[in-house]
Structure formats: structure tokens, C-alpha cells
Amino acid sequence: LAYIEWFSPFPLAPDRHHGLYKVSRSLLGGAKLASIVPLSKIVRSAHLLPNFGAVVSREWSSDTV
Numbered sequence: 001l002a003y004i005e006w007f008s009p010f011p012l013a014p015d016r017h018h019g020l021y022k023v024s025r026s027l028l029g030g031a032k033l034a035s036i037v038p039l040s041k042i043v044r045s046a047h048l049l050p051n052f053g054a055v056v057s058r059e060w061s062s063d064t065v
Contacts, residue, residue: 002042006033023048 006026014021026033 001036002039004035004037004042006035007048020049022051 007023008026010021010023
């Protein structure tokens with residue numbers, strides 16, 4: 001079994017500034033939309049990069065984020 005957090009579908013075209021597709025977390029009543037699914041149902045994975053904005057907090061570390 002795998003825990004899956006859902007995101008919006010890819011838009012038709014990538015972002016014009018960086019050429020990547022922007023997605024957003026899917027929410028239901030303000031909570032993350034997630035599922036437990038059998039591994040046999042997973043077709044492919046996707047690597048997502050966060051949108052940090054102009055500045056990344058110096059307080060962030062692998063222990064706090």
C-alpha cells in the first residue's frame with residue numbers, strides 16, 4: 001500500500017518563466033486530499049519542487065520542514 005497526497009491536474013502549458021508545470025495541493029474542507037492505494041495501481045511517480053518565493057527562511061532545516 002502507498003499513501004498518496006493529491007494535487008491539481010497539470011495545466012495545458014508550462015509556466016512561461018521557468019518551463020515547469022505548476023500544480024497545487026488538492027484540499028477538501030481545508031484538509032489535504034489523500035488516499036491509501038495498492039502499489040499495483042500506481043502507474044508513475046512525479047517529483048515536485050516547492051515554490052519558495054523570493055526568500056527561503058533560514059529557520060528551515062531537514063528537521064523542521
